Amino acid sequence: KAGVTQTPRYLIKTRGQQVTLSCSPISGHRSVSWYQQTPGQGLQFLFEYFSETQRNKGNFPGRFSGRQFSNSRSEMNVSTLELGDSALYLCASSTTITSYEQYFGPGTRLTVT
Amino acid sequence: AQSVAQPEDQVNVAEGNPLTVKCTYSVSGNPYLFWYVQYPNRGLQFLLKYITGDNLVKGSYGFEAEFNKSQTSFHLKKPSALVSDSALYFCAVRANTNAGKSTFGDGTTLTVKP
Numbered sequence: 770k771a772g773v774t775q776t777p778r779y780l781i782k783t784r785g786q787q788v789t790l791s792c793s794p795i796s797g798h799r800s801v802s803w804y805q806q807t808p809g810q811g812l813q814f815l816f817e818y819f820s821e822t823q824r825n826k827g828n829f830p831g832r833f834s835g836r837q838f839s840n841s842r843s844e845m846n847v848s849t850l851e852l853g854d855s856a857l858y859l860c861a862s863s864t865t866i867t868s869y870e871q872y873f874g875p876g877t878r879l880t881v882t
Numbered sequence: 883a884q885s886v887a888q889p890e891d892q893v894n895v896a897e898g899n900p901l902t903v904k905c906t907y908s909v910s911g912n913p914y915l916f917w918y919v920q921y922p923n924r925g926l927q928f929l930l931k932y933i934t935g936d937n938l939v940k941g942s943y944g945f946e947a948e949f950n951k952s953q954t955s956f957h958l959k960k961p962s963a964l965v966s967d968s969a970l971y972f973c974a975v976r977a978n979t980n981a982g983k984s985t986f987g988d989g990t991t992l993t994v995k996p
Contacts, residue, residue: 812986
């Protein structure tokens with residue numbers, strides 16, 4: 770079974786631009802969570818989607834948004850990029866919202882210049 | 883609110899020696915506890931979990947962890963370290979009533995020297 774895939778793997782943007790990251794969960798998994806990983810802040814929860822609905826949200830500004838499609842694929846969008854948004858963005862999938870384990874993708878490395 | 887503390891940024895051990903990576907947590911209600919490992923330029927890989935039952939949990943690659951409710955700890959252990967165990971290790975917790983949202987520790991870099 771294929772793992773969680775994230776595209777693109779690397780991205781360079783300039784301040785003020787917006788970006789969209791994509792995540793395809795493991796087949797059959799319906800819950801997708803997004804995390805931001807930075808050296809200073811560690812791993813921080815962004816949001817979780819299940820059945821096309823946002824179920825949980827972390828403490829991030831409204832510039833960060835996401836959505837989930839009927840096939841469980843998810844996208845996250847960051848508008849008006851700031852230098853501090855440079856990070857590894859990780860997507861994790863699980864079978865349902867109450868599942869124990871999360872399976873992580875390789876991440877998208879976003880660099881904002 | 884839930885939180886995780888990994889008090890050591892770095893742990894260094896010699897190959898063949900036992901290793902311990904420490905984790906303490908705070909959560910309302912019963913905890914679900916996890917350990918993940920991250921290799922350079924890779925996502926996190928699930929190692930093991932504690933949900934309920936035996937306090938000693940066995941996971942992948944020979945790792946195990948001991949749940950101690952009174953000390954609110956969930957330390958990761960391995961009897962004999964390998965050089966290939968060198969990586970970044972994360973402890974995570976979520977309350978059994980907070981589906982989906984896990985809180986991660988800051989991570990501990992494990993270096994195993996030959």
